[in-house]
Amino acid sequence: MKRIVGWRFVVLLLLSLVSIPLLAADKSDVAGRAATWVKEYNAGNLAAVVALYTPDGCRMPPNQPLLRGRDAIMAQLKAGKEAGAAAVKVTVTGAESSGDVGYGFGTYETTRSDGSHFDHGKWMLSSKKVDGKWLTECDIFNSDMAMPSGAMK
Numbered sequence: 001m002k003r004i005v006g007w008r009f010v011v012l013l014l015l016s017l018v019s020i021p022l023l024a025a026d027k028s029d030v031a032g033r034a035a036t037w038v039k040e041y042n043a044g045n046l047a048a049v050v051a052l053y054t055p056d057g058c059r060m061p062p063n064q065p066l067l068r069g070r071d072a073i074m075a076q077l078k079a080g081k082e083a084g085a086a087a088v089k090v091t092v093t094g095a096e097s098s099g100d101v102g103y104g105f106g107t108y109e110t111t112r113s114d115g116s117h118f119d120h121g122k123w124m125l126s127s128k129k130v131d132g133k134w135l136t137e138c139d140i141f142n143s144d145m146a147m148p149s150g151a152m153k
Contacts (some may be wrong), residue, residue: 028127028134030095030104042087046077053136054128059141062121086113090123100129108141119143 033052040048050070053059059067059076067076095104102107105124110116125139 003130009028026095026097026102026104028097028102028104028129029094030102030125030127033127033134033136034090034092034106035103038088038090044081046074046081049077050074054130058138059137060138062142075104080110084112085110085118087111097127102127102134121145 019051037049037052040046050073053070053073056069057073058069059073061067061076061080066075069075088108090104090108092104096102103124103126105122107120107122109120112116121141121143123139123141126137127134128137129135
C-alpha cells in the first residue's frame, strides 16, 4: 500500500512539473505567424502580410512616426521594399500568450535583391485573438546598425 501511495505521489509530481511549461506555451503561434510573414513578404505578397494584422493594427518602424491601420502598414511595407529591403529573415527568441493576448520577440535580418546585407536588428509584437483568429495588434522593430553620421544633429 505504501508503494502505491508513493508511486501516485511521484506520478502526480511529474504530471504537475510537465504541465507548468504547457501552461506557459504560446497558443498564439507567434513562430508560425512569423514564418508566414517572412514567406509572404519575401514573395512580394504584401496583402497577405497586412492580413496578419488587426484592422486597426500598428507598426512602429525606426525613425518614423507610429503607423495605424492596414493601409498605413501596407504603405510602410511597400516603402521598405522600394528602399531595398527585398527579403527578410526572422528569428523568434521568445513568445507567450495568456487568454486572448500574447507577445513575441526576436531578431531580424534584411537583404537586398542581390543578397547583400541591408539591415539587422530586433523586434517585438503584441497579439490578440479577433473572432477566433490570432492577429498582430502592434509591432516594433529597431536596427542594430549604427546611425548614419550626422543623423543626431
